Amino acid sequence: MLKLCRQYLNWIQNSVFEGEITEVKLKELKFRASDIMKMETDSLIIFHTRQEKWLEKEVVGREKSTLDNIL
């Protein structure tokens, strides 16, 4: 799942990913995720925002370095 999500988004923490994605790519990601999820127990929660400025991000503690995204 981690591997799959990282193909579409940036991994920010544990099971949390963030990024800009097109409707088509999101549909593809959901389709591929459903394939590897146990639908009765697992869940994938998607928060959409249409404009980046509507969402403010604040980090307390260690900020993930860009290096982490490459590893």
Place this chain on the structure above:
Amino acid sequence: MLKLCRQYLNWIQNSVFEGEITEVKLKELKFRASDIMKMETDSLIIFHTRQEKWLEKEVVGREKSTLDNIL
């Protein structure tokens, strides 16, 4: 950390919480979290949105029942 965050927000998945919180309560939560976090390695990421309608939520797979929030 889970216990602390659940005093302020609803637990939605793994290390993800959601909810409405006042500025004062958020400050308190950040303060209390810093106290138990290893600041060099751990991170707490906060996504703010001023209006709920700016954020759309979509769940694929199992939707956490309200019961889970009580357990």
